[in-house]
Every structure is written in structure tokens, then in C-alpha cells.
Amino acid sequence: MGYLYALLASLLFGLNGSTTKVIVEAGLSPAQLTFVRVTVIMVLAGTVLLVTNRRAFRIDRRQLAVMALLGVAGVALIQWFYAVAISLLPVGIALMLEYSGVLLIALVARFVFRERVKPRIWWAIGCVLVGMAVVAQIWASPLSTLGVLAGVAAAICLAVYFLVGERQVASSSPLAVAFWSMLFASAFWLLFSGWWQIDPALLTQSVHLHGHLETVAAPLWTLLLWNGVLGSFAPYLFSYMALARLTATAAGIVSASEVIFAFAFAFLWLGETLDGVQAIGAVLVLAGIIVAQTARANRPVDLDLAGPGVTGAIQLP
Numbered sequence: 372m373g374y375l376y377a378l379l380a381s382l383l384f385g386l387n388g389s390t391t392k393v394i395v396e397a398g399l400s401p402a403q404l405t406f407v408r409v410t411v412i413m414v415l416a417g418t419v420l421l422v423t424n425r426r427a428f429r430i431d432r433r434q435l436a437v438m439a440l441l442g443v444a445g446v447a448l449i450q451w452f453y454a455v456a457i458s459l460l461p462v463g464i465a466l467m468l469e470y471s472g473v474l475l476i477a478l479v480a481r482f483v484f485r486e487r488v489k490p491r492i493w494w495a496i497g498c499v500l501v502g503m504a505v506v507a508q509i510w511a512s513p514l515s516t517l518g519v520l521a522g523v524a525a526a527i528c529l530a531v532y533f534l535v536g537e538r539q540v541a542s543s544s545p546l547a548v549a550f551w552s553m554l555f556a557s558a559f560w561l562l563f564s565g566w567w568q569i570d571p572a573l574l575t576q577s578v579h580l581h582g583h584l585e586t587v588a589a590p591l592w593t594l595l596l597w598n599g600v601l602g603s604f605a606p607y608l609f610s611y612m613a614l615a616r617l618t619a620t621a622a623g624i625v626s627a628s629e630v631i632f633a634f635a636f637a638f639l640w641l642g643e644t645l646d647g648v649q650a651i652g653a654v655l656v657l658a659g660i661i662v663a664q665t666a667r668a669n670r671p672v673d674l675d676l677a678g679p680g681v682t683g684a685i686q687l688p
Contacts, residue, residue: 385632
């Protein structure tokens with residue numbers, strides 16, 4: 372069941388990449404969309420906690436500070452950088468750039484936190500770097516420089532999310548971690564997203580779904596509802612349910628399938644494709660991500676970030 376939950380989470384996250392691209396192209400800025408997304412997750416998680424576990428609303432100042440770090444650096448910024456990246460790049464390539472953050476996780480774990488990391492990490496780094504160069508076709512430079520930089524920034528934020536977040540789920544319920552991190556992410560974008568500039572008429576406007584679904588249209592608010600509930604909250608919940616049953620390594624490897632789903636949905640929906648050489652590069656990147664996950668020990672050392680050692684890793688937002 373743990374693998375099934377992790378796979379469902381990856382499936383929904385992968386589909387949500389194409390949904391996000393359509394929404395951004397319809398007129399919402401990446402920051403505005405990110406604010407809506409994290410706020411929906413916060414409200415739904417808070418509602419569930421209000422009914423099932425009110426003690427989760429009581430945390431000390433130290434843990435509150437850690438949740439603020441997780442919410443701003445690990446949630447608010449990663450989702451914004453990802454939204455910027457997919458507005459400028461094909462969905463699959465943007466997500467692949469973001470997932471290269473797995474390499475940073477292993478390197479920081481090895482050289483900063485002194486975790487045991489297997490030598491295969493260097494093979495993983497080589498696979499990812501070569502694969503990225505092939506997918507991006509650096510000899511021809513066909514990709515947006517700003518989009519690539521946004522993807523790399525998302526990778527850095529992903530490393531923060533895993534390294535801080537995975538330790539929090541050991542001392543708090545995953546749903547409580549989701550609520551508090553999304554609370555701070557929502558507060559951050561409440562100030563900086565420019566949500567007040569959204570034209571209410573835009574929300575009721577019919578949006579064509581582009582690509583192979585160009586003839587299909589839906590009100591923008593329905594796409595936002597999907598993005599927040601089935602594209603964000605549901606996959607988060609599935610990933611947390613997986614964490615209760617899988618090790619960090621197992622959950623991380625399955626989560627890499629999100630890249631495959633993202634490519635598949637982008638092809639079926641938006642008509643985004645890779646040529647033969649780029650497809651080989653994508654396989655190299657995915658292989659490197661999986662090898663990097665297996666290079667880390669299953670139980671990181673205790674960083675004392677308001678909680679003891681980890682029992683699992685958190686899925687990508």
C-alpha cells in the first residue's frame with residue numbers, strides 16, 4: 372500500500388504540472404497561483420486537524436521557527452520557481468531540473484551533516500549533469516536561460532524542503548507539518564504575490580486547455596480548484612500516507628516517477644515532445660536521481676531541528 376500511495380501522489384503531481392502551465396498562460400502570475408495553491412492546502416489541512424487532532428495547533432517557538440523556514444524556503448519559493456520554470460520551459464524539463472536537487476540533498480547530507488553516503492553518489496552526479504546537458508542541448512542553447520535558472524533555484528529549494536521537512540514528520544504528524552509549513556508559505560505570498568491584482572472576471576473566464584485539448588474549455592476557477600485540491604492537497608496526503616509505510620529511500624525512488632508522469636501528460640495533453648537525443652538525456656537524469664536516492668542512508672543523523680531523526684522523506688510539492 373505504501374508504494375501504491377507514493378505512486379498515486381507522483382501521478383497527481385505529474386498531471387498538475389500541465390494544469391499549472393495552462394493556468395499561468397491564462398493570466399495568473401506564478402506568484403498568484405502559488406498563493407492560491409498553498410492557501411488551499413493550509414485551509415484543508417487545518418480543517419482536518421480541527422476535527423481530528425487539535426493538539427497539532429500547539430507548538431513551541433523553536434519548532435515554529437523551523438516551520439517558518441520550511442514554509443518560506445521549502446514551500447513558498449520552490450512552488451514559485453517551479454511555476455516560473457514551466458511558464459518558460461517544457462513541463463518535463465522544468466521538473467527534471469527541479470529534481471536535480473536530490474543531488475544537493477545527498478551532498479549536503481554527506482559534507483555538512485556527516486551522514487553516511489555511498490560512493491555511487493558520484494556516478495549519480497555524472498548521470499544527471501550529462502543528462503541535463505543533453506536534454507537542454509547546451510550546444511544549441513534552445514532553452515530559456517531564465518527558465519533554466521528558475522529550475523535550478525527550485526532544485527536548491529527542494530533540497531531545503533527534504534532536509535528540513537523529513538525531520539519534522541518524525542516529531543509531528545505529517546498533516547500538522549503540512550498545515551504549519553503552508554501557513555507560513557501562505558503568509559509569505561499574502562504579502563508578495565499581488566493577489567489583490569487578480570481581476571475577478573478572470574476567474575469565470577473560459578480557458579482553452581491548449582495542445583491536444585485545445586477544443587476543450589473550462590472556467591479558470593475550476594482549474595484552480597483542481598490545482599489546489601487534487602493537484603496539491605490530495606497528492607500531499609497520499610505521499611504522507613506512503614511515508615508511514617516506506618523508508619526514505621523507497622519513497623524517494625518512487626517519487627522520481629513524477630518526472631515520467633510529467634513528460635507523459637505534457638505529451639498527451641500539451642503535445643510537448645523530446646527528440647531522440649533528448650530522450651536519452653532524460654533517461655540518464657532519471658537514472659541519476661534514483662541512484663542518488665539510494666546513496667543516502669535510510670536514517671539521517673539527528674539535526675535537532677525541533678525533532679529527532681527521520682523515518683521518511685517528504686514528496687515534492
